[in-house]
Amino acid sequence: MRFRARWAVTGLVPVLLLAAAAGRSAEPRVVKISAKRFEFSPPEVHLKKGETVVLEVTSEDRVHGFNIPAFKIRRDIVPKEVTRVTLTPDKAGTFSFRCDVFCGDGHEDMTGTLIVPE
Amino acid sequence: MKIETDRREFLKLAGLGGGVVFASSLWGRALAGGEDEFHFVQLSDTHWGFEGPPNPDAKGTLPKAIEAVNALSAQPDFVVFTGDLTHTTDDPAKRRDRMKQFRDIAGKLRAKTVRFLPGEHDASLDRGEAYQELFGAPHYSFDHKGVHFAVLDNVSDPGAVVGATQLAWLKSDLSKQKADAPIAILTHRPLFDLYPEWDWATKDGAAALEILEPYPHVTVFYGHIHQEHHHKTGHIEHHSATSLMFPLPAPGSVPKRAPVPWDDKQPYRGLGWRDVEAYPAKGTYRLEQKPIKAAEVRAPVAKEG
Numbered sequence: 001m002r003f004r005a006r007w008a009v010t011g012l013v014p015v016l017l018l019a020a021a022a023g024r025s026a027e028p029r030v031v032k033i034s035a036k037r038f039e040f041s042p043p044e045v046h047l048k049k050g051e052t053v054v055l056e057v058t059s060e061d062r063v064h065g066f067n068i069p070a071f072k073i074r075r076d077i078v079p080k081e082v083t084r085v086t087l088t089p090d091k092a093g094t095f096s097f098r099c100d101v102f103c104g105d106g107h108e109d110m111t112g113t114l115i116v117p118e
Numbered sequence: 119m120k121i122e123t124d125r126r127e128f129l130k131l132a133g134l135g136g137g138v139v140f141a142s143s144l145w146g147r148a149l150a151g152g153e154d155e156f157h158f159v160q161l162s163d164t165h166w167g168f169e170g171p172p173n174p175d176a177k178g179t180l181p182k183a184i185e186a187v188n189a190l191s192a193q194p195d196f197v198v199f200t201g202d203l204t205h206t207t208d209d210p211a212k213r214r215d216r217m218k219q220f221r222d223i224a225g226k227l228r229a230k231t232v233r234f235l236p237g238e239h240d241a242s243l244d245r246g247e248a249y250q251e252l253f254g255a256p257h258y259s260f261d262h263k264g265v266h267f268a269v270l271d272n273v274s275d276p277g278a279v280v281g282a283t284q285l286a287w288l289k290s291d292l293s294k295q296k297a298d299a300p301i302a303i304l305t306h307r308p309l310f311d312l313y314p315e316w317d318w319a320t321k322d323g324a325a326a327l328e329i330l331e332p333y334p335h336v337t338v339f340y341g342h343i344h345q346e347h348h349h350k351t352g353h354i355e356h357h358s359a360t361s362l363m364f365p366l367p368a369p370g371s372v373p374k375r376a377p378v379p380w381d382d383k384q385p386y387r388g389l390g391w392r393d394v395e396a397y398p399a400k401g402t403y404r405l406e407q408k409p410i411k412a413a414e415v416r417a418p419v420a421k422e423g
Contacts, residue, residue, distance in 0.1 A: 076277070098315065100277070100317050100321075101276045102206075102242035102276040103276070104206060104208055105205070105206050105208075107238075107317075108316075108317065108375055109374075111374075
């Protein structure tokens with residue numbers, strides 16, 4: 001009985017170490033978002049509550065803004081650069097993101113949606 | 119007639135939206151000093167050059183407003199256009215053409231003084247270059263009968279900021295005022311986070327409000343959101359104006375920020391201009407919203423003989 005318990009404990013150690021190592025090496029999911037006048041692609045981004053993701057946002061034409069008011073995140077999106085935003089949604093819901101650097105007649109429509117189910 | 123209005127009343131009035139008469143919350147709170155009342159007119163978001171179903175009378179609405187202002191028996195001391203004089207275009211030549219046309223039409227106002235400030239449609243694509251060629255400095259200040267007016271430009275930077283240089287200018291400009299001077303800010307975008315989801319904010323607006331906070335009598339008149347909206351941040355009042363091109367929905371009331379459709383049964387609904395009575399000795403204002411009236415349809419006159 002004692003032997004079995006010791007074996008069970010010692011046997012667990014490598015498993016736990018492997019799991020810890022796997023946890024360390026697990027990279028957050030990357031979601032690519034492309035911006036151009038006057039749209040984001042994709043316009044809808046599906047995330048999981050509590051899951052850390054990296055949003056990689058690029059611009060195809062000019063400087064745009066990337067603003068998610070609900071999570072108090074905003075960045076300038078500069079052409080030829082990849083802007084990385086790490087986000088862990090701590091709440092479920094539908095949240096808008098938008099360009100907040102005026103880019104012309106259609107700027108007001110340059111929006112997208114983050115969908116985070118419960 | 120004096121109306122005593124406290125904060126609760128302010129919020130009640132603000133909640134009405136589209137009200138005809140609005141008395142600021144300090145109304146009736148007498149301060150020391152004599153009266154030197156005056157009135158000015160605020161016109162906003164004329165978007166000259168816009169064409170589309172939201173306003174089938176796009177070329178006629180601004181002239182109608184000007185005609186109505188000119189018909190006032192007591193002409194305003196000045197008229198101010200609070201931005202988006204023209205609708206944006208990528209073509210620099212067309213931008214200037216629209217500004218010239220707008221300036222010619224605004225030149226028909228009888229009021230001796232007409233003041234301008236830019237909106238993002240005028241200035242954000244070229245950092246205010248064309249605007250400054252045709253209308254001059256995008257930020258400035260002036261004094262009128264005891265009220266210190268400061269015009270803030272929160273649009274020439276396409277990122278919707280006032281910017282450090284202008285904030286330093288504002289601080290210096292206000293430091294020359296008496297501690298209890300009535301101060302009016304004229305600007306295009308809201309200086310507070312009204313609804314950032316629709317870009318209804320100024321990114322460093324809080325820094326501007328921090329500079330204004332020590333002054334006890336501050337009122338902000340702005341445009342951008344194409345509707346009346348009344349709000350307070352601390353003791354500072356913020357009053358947005360209606361557009362003269364198309365109305366927009368109440369913040370967050372619909373999924374998309376799109377013009378309110380034109381209604382043939384209620385033409386010019388949600389459009390209009392504002393008459394502002396200023397009472398400098400009290401640091402108060404009385405705002406009156408004026409609608410655009412459709413031209414009267416007259417029966418054809420029968421020819422004589």
